[in-house]
Amino acid sequence: MAKAKIMNRSRNQLATAYAPESFFTFEGGLGACIARSSVGESLQLSESTKDLIFERMNELGRAWFGAAMSARDGDPNRPRIVPAQCLDQVLLDSTRTEFQLPGQDRIYLCRPSHMEYTPAPLTFVCRTCGIFRDYETLSELDRNLDRLSSANCLNPKQVGRCDWEQLDVIFVHWSGHWEAAFPGQWHWSDRDNKVVKRRDSCVCGSQLFKLNRRSAGIGDWFFECAECDKPLSPKWLQNDRDTLRILGPEMRPDRLTEVRMQASPYRASSAYYVKSDLFIDFKDGGQQLLLRLRPGREDELKDFVSKQYGFDVQPISDEDVRNACDGKSECARDLADYLAAINQIHVAESQLVNVPEAFLSAFKGLLDQAYGNRGRIIDDLRQRRILIPKVDLPVAVVSNIRDRQSKFASKFDPFRLSIEHATLRSSRLDVENTTNGKRPYVSFTRLDEDLAPEDREQTDQAQVNTRGLLDKLGIEDMGLIREFDLCRFSFGYSRMESSPILRDKRGMDMPVRLNLFPPVRQNDSTKYPVYVVQQGNEAIYVRLNEELVLSWMKELGCQDMFSLNPGERVGAGLLGAAQSMDPFLNKLPETTNPPAYFYLYTLLHSYSHLLMKHLSEYSGLDLGSLGEYIFPADLAFVVYRNGTTMDLGNLSALWRNSGTAMLTAMLGSKATLCGTGSLCTHRGAACPDCIMMPETACIAGNKLLSRAVLRSIGGRPRLDKRVGPISGYLDTINCLEHADVRAKADGV
DSSP: OOOOEEEOOOHHHHHTTTSTTOEEEOTTSOSEEEEEOOOOEEOOOOHHHHHHHHHHHHHHHHHHHHHHHTTTTTOTTSOOOOGGGTBOGGGBOTTSSSBOOOOGGGEEEEEOOOEEEEEOOOEEEETTTOBEEEOSSHHHHHHTGGGGSTTOOOOTTOOSOOOEEEOOEEEEOTTSOEEEOOSEEEEEETTTTEEEEEEOOOTTSOOOEEEEOOSSSGGGOEEEETTTOOBSOSSOOOBOHHHHHHHGGGOOGGGHHHHBOEEEETTSGGGOEEEEEEEEOOTTTTHHHHGGGSTTOHHHHHHHHHHHHTOOBOOOOHHHHHHHHTTOGGGHHHHHHHHHHHHHHHHHHHHGGGSOHHHHHHHHHHHHHHHHHHHHHHHHHHHTTSOOOOBOOOHHHHHHHHTHHHHBOGGGOHHHHHHHHHHHIIIIITOOOOBTTBOSEEETTSOOTTTSOSSHHHHHHHHHHHHHHHHHTTEEEEEEEEEEEEEEEEEEEESSOSSSEEEEETTEEEEOOBEEOOOEEETTEEEEEEEEEEEEEEEEEEEEOHHHHHHHHHHHTOTTOOOOOTTOOHHHHHHHHOOOBOTTOTTOOOBSSOOHHHHHHHHHHHHHHHHHHHHHHHHOOOGGGEEEEEEGGGTEEEEEEOOSSOOOOHHHHHHHHHHHHHHHHHHSGGGGOOTTTHHHHHTTSOOTTTTOOOGGGOTTTTOSOOGGGTSOOSOOOTTBOOSSOOOOHHHHHHHHHHHHHHHHHTTO
């Protein structure tokens, strides 16, 4: 085969739209090509970043395999699913029955600096007479290129000038395989025990065919003989050779529908779906908290949850400290200092009643110092994870912690997201240090030198106005994160469907196959490329008001709505009420008993999309260039600029020029209107005309979305099948404000 060419595009484009095995055309739309795996630029990644990439790949692979294998669980009369129909062979273990990620030595993490490509499909049709030609390889095409010249007409019935074009239709299959059109089919041969390619010939002996494209539906096109005009068949059909090979001797007439491919334009989205994921890249800076998510460290995770969300923690006794340090040489000095502090406290407290008045103040100072020493030692032991306090968490929270890896995808895991939010606070949100007048995070109600107007009075007035608008929007805090570090990686692809199951395809659910990118040669070994893009762009952080969210959720009347004990935050109830969320959100309920947790996630997700719409409008950024990250237990979300080119400060410039105008627009009734009208409202109040986003911009695939959670529009989200409208969050705030005004007027 001729050597592949190399193209240069932006890193994000190479890792997604031009990733290996994707079809595309260059500017002008002429000439279809397919991207090929290439050896990208080597990367220096921190160990924690590498671990997270492999952890996410492992999680996504297991979830995909489990979902695809269960595609026909509800119908025992259907043919059984074979593991190789669900996963690339390299993703199966030695028994070919279970998922197993290849070893790290077989995976090449690289930056997508360029991508290779070759022309494909190598099929051509004459616009004038319909004569069809196809070639197996580029070398064969090169040798016969003169046959595709305008002066060369192969039609025996027509003398004239041929006008050749590349056929823009291919056959695709949910196995991930594609096939160029040709007059014939792939079949399973029981005699040869293998897949064979059988090209057709006409009864008149001719092997020259025309492609009849007169039908509007490409599935109804067919080949006909160029000599006698006899059709080969009423339709053109093709079988998937990979599935034929997998089924082999099990191939029976009742499984024929499983191997049938679908004719599709190569530009269609169903022809290719890249598999990628992203996470906040704290590099090695956030490991102290993130390590609590590792298996076997559930006690430390419980300790974090209890402190973060206000659960009761049993006080630490002297005996707890002794037991924690017993036999540990690294804390022998700590234990000695602790016992000395305890002894000092006991002696001082026993003598306190006998201390003369003149020395009482100094004596109490020494006692306070002893208590301070004791507290510092305990804090240090807890920081070093030597001392784990006793936590009495609710059963529902403990159950979700125990089962979190099986119940939640990483991007939806409320415990992981809580840890990430706390790490984000410590590394960005709560950092006060400035560089050239800029803080890592700037709240819009407390502007720094860079974002504030030059006049101090204008700054004060802008902050007051912003605070008033945020209160009406139910937002506790909103601000600019100057560098929101993310790591995005792409590792494979699927065809026909982006999720593991293709529903009701010819009357049957089909398992969609997850494929790794084809391997490359790197350092004299064959490895599977994973293309990694790191970026640190501007982002907008938003955290909603807990009291207002709690009031709104109580009005929804969800049967599983939680109650909070004194001192507990809303996240305490949400972590217990959290529902299973797989990476593809395939099992979302539509019920008369909707879960409160899904309602909360829908609120945050819909609010995020509302902000993204307005950010795009006021900043000039395209919707597809934005992304989102949601922290449900902390009632927060981040909208970030998704790009690898130099950050031009679009979001900071937006705030300087139009910040309050954008917030005012978000408050307007038009912000949540939809041009589709009542049709959208009846279907859950989310459609591409209002609140949906390009798939590349949405973390949840445009699921768990509804305008109804923001404004009272007469409907409900799709997850809630009860009768009657709900009150939107912004309307609840307005009602509470009016109630507060009336109460003050009545002197209450």
